[in-house]
Amino acid sequence: MISEKPLQKFLNELKINSGISRSILITEDGLLITRDDENSNSNDLMQNMEIGAITAGILSMSERLVDLLTKQKLNQILIKTELDSEENGLTTIITLVYNNIILLVFFPSKLNVGLILFEIEETKQKISDYLKNQKGDFILNPESVL
Amino acid sequence: MMKNHKKFNSKFNKYNSNENRHIALTKILSELGNKENISACLIIDENGLLVSEFINDSINKDILTVFSSSLNINLNKFKGNLNLADINFLMLNTKNGIIFLKEIPLKKHKRRFLLSIFFKKSNNNFEKSNIKSLKIHYRFLEYLYKLFRLEYIFKDHYFNGTYLNNKILKEIENVIFKIQFIFNQ
Numbered sequence: 001m002i003s004e005k006p007l008q009k010f011l012n013e014l015k016i017n018s019g020i021s022r023s024i025l026i027t028e029d030g031l032l033i034t035r036d037d038e039n040s041n042s043n044d045l046m047q048n049m050e051i052g053a054i055t056a057g058i059l060s061m062s063e064r065l066v067d068l069l070t071k072q073k074l075n076q077i078l079i080k081t082e083l084d085s086e087e088n089g090l091t092t093i094i095t096l097v098y099n100n101i102i103l104l105v106f107f108p109s110k111l112n113v114g115l116i117l118f119e120i121e122e123t124k125q126k127i128s129d130y131l132k133n134q135k136g137d138f139i140l141n142p143e144s145v146l
Numbered sequence: 147m148m149k150n151h152k153k154f155n156s157k158f159n160k161y162n163s164n165e166n167r168h169i170a171l172t173k174i175l176s177e178l179g180n181k182e183n184i185s186a187c188l189i190i191d192e193n194g195l196l197v198s199e200f201i202n203d204s205i206n207k208d209i210l211t212v213f214s215s216s217l218n219i220n221l222n223k224f225k226g227n228l229n230l231a232d233i234n235f236l237m238l239n240t241k242n243g244i245i246f247l248k249e250i251p252l253k254k255h256k257r258r259f260l261l262s263i264f265f266k267k268s269n270n271n272f273e274k275s276n277i278k279s280l281k282i283h284y285r286f287l288e289y290l291y292k293l294f295r296l297e298y299i300f301k302d303h304y305f306n307g308t309y310l311n312n313k314i315l316k317e318i319e320n321v322i323f324k325i326q327f328i329f330n331q
Contacts, residue, residue, distance in 0.1 A: 019166045114195030115168055118329075122255070 004034045010126045011036040018119040020107040028100035030056025098128040175200035186264040214262035254330045
């Protein structure tokens with residue numbers, strides 16, 4: 001039986017360990033699976049759904065590009081924005097976690113990418129181990145879809 | 147045994163709290179940096195990305211990161227060809243600074259990080275604090291030269307100063323142990 005709680009716990013651990021600002025788990029189609037505790041109010045939920053949809057678009061475009069160039073599978077996308085300076089900049093990392101599940105991580109650009117990538121790799125391992133060991137239907141919140 | 151366990155826990159409690167790894171690593175590096183008057187101290191991952199940093203001087207951390215990482219990658223490439231065993235550490239000694247590289251194996255994650263430390267000799271305590279002992283060594287060697295008519299190779303070795311004292315090496319070992327503890331818990 002797969003439930004949302006353990007997945008949310010993994011995202012919360014990622015947040016505590018690395019100091020990221022937000023993390024979301026979505027499907028390849030852009031549908032929301034779960035998110036960390038702190039962005040769980042209704043406004044954030046709408047924003048997360050929007051982010052999910054946009055990410056799905058980015059993913060499909062990037063996959064086509066990678067396929068065109070190298071015929072290999074896409075693993076990770078890094079988007080870096082810098083507003084005024086590095087202090088206000090935000091970096092996004094999109095990682096394929098397990099089959100068609102995608103992890104989205106947002107963090108301030110001043111944080112070191114090496115540490116965040118290490119934490120993401122650890123979380124990816126935890127999530128894929130958990131999903132491999134579970135059988136049956138997903139039990140998720142009404143707003144979450146898989 | 148129980149006492150030792152408690153002592154260990156209390157010693158590492160500050161790195162084992164709910165605070166994130168980013169803060170804990172910064173704390174460890176700044177502790178080492180401030181204690182030993184180090185100019186820069188970086189932890190770099192296998193891909194040459196920065197994991198944590200402590201910069202005490204106007205040093206370009208990106209250049210030091212790329213330099214340390216590429217050096218380590220090339221060293222590991224040729225290690226096999228030269229039939230060398232595992233490298234303990236790598237030290238580049240120049241007239242005004244020392245770059246010290248040491249790998250940090252993380253057995254649990256089957257990965258390796260790289261610790262890169264840059265000492266600037268002009269503001270370094272270890273050079274000054276050991277100048278006395280160096281002088282004594284030097285005088286003793288001079289005496290040996292005269293006594294046994296030894297060649298100048300010893301003199302050059304000490305004069306150019308491939309000398310990093312045991313205290314700093316122990317401190318670095320200690321830092322590596324703390325970093326491993328943070329990532330393996």
